[in-house]
Amino acid sequence: MDAMSLLDWALDGVLAFVVLWLAWRALATPTLFLAVVLFIAFGVVLALVWARLAAVDVALAEVAIGAGVTGALLLAALVRLEPTMARGQAPAAEASEVRHDD
Amino acid sequence: MTTDPAAAERPPEPLAGGVPPADDARTAEDLPGLARVLFGLLLLALFAVLALAVLVLPPAAPGLSAAVAARIGESGVSHPVTAVLLNFRGYDTLLEVAVLLLALIGTWSVGTARGCGGTAPGPLLLHLPRLLMPLMVLVAGYLLWVGAHAPGGAFQAGALLGAVAILGCLSGRRLPALVLGWPLRLALILGVGVFAALGVGVAALPGGAPLEWPPAIAKHIIVGIELAAMLSIGAVLAALFVGGRP
Numbered sequence: 091m092d093a094m095s096l097l098d099w100a101l102d103g104v105l106a107f108v109v110l111w112l113a114w115r116a117l118a119t120p121t122l123f124l125a126v127v128l129f130i131a132f133g134v135v136l137a138l139v140w141a142r143l144a145a146v147d148v149a150l151a152e153v154a155i156g157a158g159v160t161g162a163l164l165l166a167a168l169v170r171l172e173p174t175m176a177r178g179q180a181p182a183a184e185a186s187e188v189r190h191d192d
Numbered sequence: 193m194t195t196d197p198a199a200a201e202r203p204p205e206p207l208a209g210g211v212p213p214a215d216d217a218r219t220a221e222d223l224p225g226l227a228r229v230l231f232g233l234l235l236l237a238l239f240a241v242l243a244l245a246v247l248v249l250p251p252a253a254p255g256l257s258a259a260v261a262a263r264i265g266e267s268g269v270s271h272p273v274t275a276v277l278l279n280f281r282g283y284d285t286l287l288e289v290a291v292l293l294l295a296l297i298g299t300w301s302v303g304t305a306r307g308c309g310g311t312a313p314g315p316l317l318l319h320l321p322r323l324l325m326p327l328m329v330l331v332a333g334y335l336l337w338v339g340a341h342a343p344g345g346a347f348q349a350g351a352l353l354g355a356v357a358i359l360g361c362l363s364g365r366r367l368p369a370l371v372l373g374w375p376l377r378l379a380l381i382l383g384v385g386v387f388a389a390l391g392v393g394v395a396a397l398p399g400g401a402p403l404e405w406p407p408a409i410a411k412h413i414i415v416g417i418e419l420a421a422m423l424s425i426g427a428v429l430a431a432l433f434v435g436g437r438p
Contacts (some may be wrong), residue, residue, distance in 0.1 A: 145274045146343035148276070154351035159429050162358055166308060166433060 105142060108135050122171075126164045133157025236380045268410025269340040277345065278414045282403045286391065289383045289421055296380065305436035308361045321363045328356045336422050342413075346418040350425025355431030372438040376427065383424025387417050 094102075112135060116128035133156040140149035197336030260272045260280065267275035277285050317348055332352040367376075391403040400406065405413045 147345060147348070150343060150348040151351065153346055153427070154355065158355055159351060159358070159433065162355075162433055166435065186432075 102142060105135065105139050109139060122168055124166075126161065126168055129164065130157050130161035133161065243367040266407040266410070268405060268407065268412075268414050271339065271341050271343070273343065274339050274345055276416070278417060279405055279410060280416075282387075282391070282405075285421075286384070286387045286403070289318060289387060289424060292425060293380060293384055296428050296431055299432055303436045305434045305438055308358075308434050313362070313364050317363045321359045321365075325356050325359060328352055328359075332422070332426075336418055339418065340414070346421040347420075347425060351421040353422060353426025353428060354429030354433070357426065358433045361430070361434060369438075376431070376438065379423050379427040380431070381424070383403070383421040386420035390417060 094164065109132065112128055112132040116125050116132055119125050119128065134153055137149040137153035140146070140152055224335065257272065260276060263280075264272060264275050267279040269275050269279070332349040335344040335352065336346060336349040337344075339349070394400045394406065394413075395402040396402060397406065
């Protein structure tokens with residue numbers, strides 16, 4: 091391996107750790123809205139990783155499409171799944187019983 | 193699956209006031225503990241194998257960059273990524289734009305569009321798009337132009353244009369119904385149409401082959417294709433967000 095400075099290693103290490111941590115948190119968090127927000131953050135940090143790998147075109151596309159448009163699509167889908175959640179209210183009790191039947 | 197086991201396994205914390213937990217919280221239909229540990233170990237082993245595979249790669253892998261650099265003079269652009277995307281492997285980009293259009297056709301065949309904005313946008317959403325949207329259009333145009341000699345290009349610019357439309361939709365701005373008729377459909381097919389037409393057209397030139405741009409006019413062909421593709425990609429992404437046929 092060619093010599094990378096300590097700063098490079100530190101930066102890459104932080105980026106790798108943050109990417110893995112965001113991915114794990116996005117999958118493990120119980121609230122879907124938080125999961126989508128973490129996914130968007132994951133997309134942004136992944137774009138930084140692409141830029142670090144000298145693939146700047148991919149980084150631009152990742153942050154615009156992977157983080158931006160996909161995040162917006164997921165949020166729109168979330169709103170259509172749970173319209174009461176979009177208003178910040180808990181759903182009615184019988185509605186939550188019906189949902190847990192599948 | 194009955195509700196009883198789900199209710200027994202649901203995280204038991206009631207929120208303040210006895211309100212049931214948020215309904216978009218996940219039910220605890222998890223695997224039993226041992227299976228989770230084994231699965232985690234399996235994933236860890238897979239990660240280790242992949243990390244090892246990446247670490248033993250040679251640090252400098254030129255790949256095809258030498259071949260691209262040798263012929264980049266004939267491609268009409270000076271950025272190797274754009275040259276590969278729109279000249280040497282233009283067929284792949286043509287298929288990508290076509291796939292986007294197919295995805296939209298699939299989405300439109302499922303249902304009609306419901307509005308994507310709320311009924312009462314907050315103050316930020318009312319005023320910020322008015323500043324941001326023209327700026328984003330300008331940046332999209334810049335990304336399109338700079339793609340010839342630096343990272344950028346049609347897909348990135350198109351995604352930005354799509355984001356402009358999404359922002360406009362979210363802040364309650366509606367396009368007139370006339371624009372959502374044939375102008376929208378024209379914008380959607382413009383990318384594939386222009387690309388395919390030019391690809392077939394160059395075959396009619398003497399000594400030409402499909403999708404093989406003559407070096408003398410390659411630059412202009414690429415600019416034309418990128419412009420059409422940018423408009424198309426922006427329209428497709430925005431229409432995918434809105435989610436149904438108008």
